Amino acid sequence: MFLFVPRDALNNTEFTNETVVEDAPAFLELSSPETSFECDSPQNFSYVTNTTDPNFTYIVTQVVSMLRVQAFNLENSTFSQAERCAQDGFSTEAPPANETTTVSNETTTVSNETTTVEPTTPTTLAPIPPAPPAEPNTYVVNSANATCIVLRAIITFNNITYEKRNGNETTLATVSVPIPLMNTTANNTVVEGNCFYGNNEQLLNITFNENMNLLMVFSRLSDGTNNDYSVKQIQLTVRSLDSVYFPDAANQTASITAANMNITSDFMKGQASGSYKCDAKVTETLSGGVIFETTNLQYKAFNSDNSTDFPSDNIYECSADEKSNSIVPIVVGASLAGLVVIVLIAYLIGRRRSRRTGYESV
Numbered sequence: 001m002f003l004f005v006p007r008d009a010l011n012n013t014e015f016t017n018e019t020v021v022e023d024a025p026a027f028l029e030l031s032s033p034e035t036s037f038e039c040d041s042p043q044n045f046s047y048v049t050n051t052t053d054p055n056f057t058y059i060v061t062q063v064v065s066m067l068r069v070q071a072f073n074l075e076n077s078t079f080s081q082a083e084r085c086a087q088d089g090f091s092t093e094a095p096p097a098n099e100t101t102t103v104s105n106e107t108t109t110v111s112n113e114t115t116t117v118e119p120t121t122p123t124t125l126a127p128i129p130p131a132p133p134a135e136p137n138t139y140v141v142n143s144a145n146a147t148c149i150v151l152r153a154i155i156t157f158n159n160i161t162y163e164k165r166n167g168n169e170t171t172l173a174t175v176s177v178p179i180p181l182m183n184t185t186a187n188n189t190v191v192e193g194n195c196f197y198g199n200n201e202q203l204l205n206i207t208f209n210e211n212m213n214l215l216m217v218f219s220r221l222s223d224g225t226n227n228d229y230s231v232k233q234i235q236l237t238v239r240s241l242d243s244v245y246f247p248d249a250a251n252q253t254a255s256i257t258a259a260n261m262n263i264t265s266d267f268m269k270g271q272a273s274g275s276y277k278c279d280a281k282v283t284e285t286l287s288g289g290v291i292f293e294t295t296n297l298q299y300k301a302f303n304s305d306n307s308t309d310f311p312s313d314n315i316y317e318c319s320a321d322e323k324s325n326s327i328v329p330i331v332v333g334a335s336l337a338g339l340v341v342i343v344l345i346a347y348l349i350g351r352r353r354s355r356r357t358g359y360e361s362v
Contacts, residue, residue: 141193227272274314
């Protein structure tokens with residue numbers, strides 16, 4: 001359970017002084033009630049919470065590190081044997097008992113010449129980031145007994161610049177948003193949001209890869225002629241530079257924030273009671289030159305039912321998909337026209353030959 005008072009925690013008298021209470025997500029189920037749990041690595045818990053005040057929504061990230069806890073079977077206030085978190089890099093298998101490995105220099109003498117073989121140092125391979133998903137992932141936001149946002153896409157962030165250890169050299173990283181697994185935090189992807197984020201706005205908040213966060217704000221268009229909507233804001237937050245996605249980072253505790261908080265109103269524009277669809281690549285440039293990229297995208301916002309399916313009508317399709325779809329009938333039509341021409345030419349040649357044969361017989 002997580003408790004905080006917004007007025008005190010955020011040091012702003014405009015916020016409410018009521019206590020906000022949120023249940024923390026399940027962290028780990030221990031194999032035995034007689035063991036403790038230990039985790040030195042930072043663990044992030046995100047909360048998107050409403051209060052009784054309709055004007056405020058709080059997005060809070062709680063970071064816990066150097067954790068050691070045990071709830072039962074404590075003896076003399078001493079922790080029992082600990083189970084370690086996977087992020088600390090400890091194996092769950094016990095090391096072999098009484099095993100000693102000795103590395104020594106080996107000397108070989110041939111014809112009064114001595115060759116010394118030095119012990120070799122094992123080569124440590126850099127971790128390889130997981131490849132982008134082959135199929136689109138689905139992210140759903142539910143609130144007030146309704147599903148307001150459904151987004152299906154392959155999402156990738158490219159050109160994330162960070163500094164490497166060797167001097168002032170910089171390099172680029174690529175990060176993909178993994179698929180959320182239902183009822184588990186195995187891949188640390190948590191989908192949250194708010195169907196009443198602001199005036200005619202809705203929020204999608206995805207926490208992934210343990211220390212990264214994607215925030216997307218959807219907004220109804222303000223022209224007053226219809227209920228169309230679009231993506232208004234995109235923000236990526238990387239709270240630390242882990243060795244998987246940012247190898248050889250000069251400062252692993254550094255953070256990166258890239259955002260575009262004022263996107264044009266026609267970006268990923270969806271139709272009321274319908275959706276926006278684009279199988280082709282869609283990109284948007286964020287601060288610092290970071291590229292937000294989607295493929296196989298379809299989403300709907302401001303939805304009022306419990307369905308996660310996309311309606312078959314009222315679909316805004318991107319121009320790139322419309323061009324590719326129009327190519328198919330053009331190619332088919334051209335092929336049929338070519339076939340008709342070939343048949344006609346063959347017919348005329350055959351007819352001319354038959355006439356020539358008749359003249360020769362006369």
